[in-house]
Amino acid sequence: STQPGLVPGKAQVYLCNRPLWLKFHRHQTEMIITKQGRRMFPFLSFNISGLDPTAHYNIFVDVILADPNHWRFQGGKWVPCGKADTNVQGNRVYMHPDSPNTGAHWMRQEISFGKLKLTNNKGASNNNGQMVVLQSLHKYQPRLHVVEVNEDGTEDTSQPGRVQTFTFPETQFIAVTAYQNTDITQLKIDHNPFAKGFRDNYDTIY
């Protein structure tokens, strides 16, 4: 914790698959939302350093509105179209399943949110907190939160500086019920192993 250049108590976070996120971001990332919940692809995954190895932390992701607009895909482009629906509804927080845990645990390996699911079903908030409820055709920004907690896992809000929030603009996305931009569809097919069956050259290379 006394490495040169590091502020004590200040965590460093790196987005693991940033090059892939950037490929999508160039075309305006879209994420499918469904009633039963759909995983993100790419999914959020981080490396973290600068924690106190013996302290305890909760680590979670939330998803907030990235701008005040309702969006529509028209003429091959995303264009703002009226105000965002800001009626608050449903859970938008996903606690990492390893929480709470020690700084040593969180720094040992990649912190991956591959099982986080996005839904448009407002009644899905109770599903073990595995679902984040979003509205279609709105733009969202995921955030990572690192919260130092007491040894019993409870939060101590009286002490300042125990909550750190990290935002990666390249992870912004528009929630959709069906892909709009065919460039995005092709990137999903090319990189998501579960979509391998849709690759043009599938029979050529396997």
Place this chain on the structure above:
Amino acid sequence: STQPGLVPGKAQVYLCNRPLWLKFHRHQTEMIITKQGRRMFPFLSFNISGLDPTAHYNIFVDVILADPNHWRFQGGKWVPCGKADTNVQGNRVYMHPDSPNTGAHWMRQEISFGKLKLTNNKGASNNNGQMVVLQSLHKYQPRLHVVEVNEDGTEDTSQPGRVQTFTFPETQFIAVTAYQNTDITQLKIDHNPFAKGFRDNYDTIY
């Protein structure tokens, strides 16, 4: 916690799939062990009551030798055959992945050990504690342990009565690298969904 007939501080544990365990037990249950690890079938699953909802507990299974014999299947029967190999080696404890957690959590739903794996690979002890290392042709007895812990998850051995152990004789089994008793094989095929392909009437009923 003031239900009639219940001793305060004393947990009650029920084996969930006891009728199935008994079907196997009548024929002397066998469990396959492999290098990469094999799940148990049936697997251990419990309902628990009588915990303090707000106290914290670790819940884990261990597997101990059920008798001092080496066993062999001869003439259609299991017969003792020399002494058990008692050289201590490898991990025989499987902590439930939800540990540590509150009494309320443990009592809310079935506590299932479906992902516990059995292996004969002594070097497999380090695999995230997911593997229990056993010796082939020895008879074993799984046990359930409920340990009240401090709020930070550490054990307090100075206080008595914070460890409770439960043993269900119908869950005894002999570890094997290949099934010996065809009655056991047939019970596995009939009841394990992953073995459905081996059912005689598979094409008739699907």
Place this chain on the structure above:
DNA sequence: GATTTTTGCACCTAGGTGGAAATT
């Protein structure tokens, strides 16, 4: 009519079965 959402589907990934043959 046009847009958005839902449903059923073929096609994958990922991994748990016992059988049979090969190995020890």
Place this chain on the structure above:
DNA sequence: TCAATTTCCACCTAGGTGCAAAAA
């Protein structure tokens, strides 16, 4: 030769994809 173990396999379960048609 015999007993025990390992390896490879076809066949499942379980569930994550985008597509196309249907529904809203």
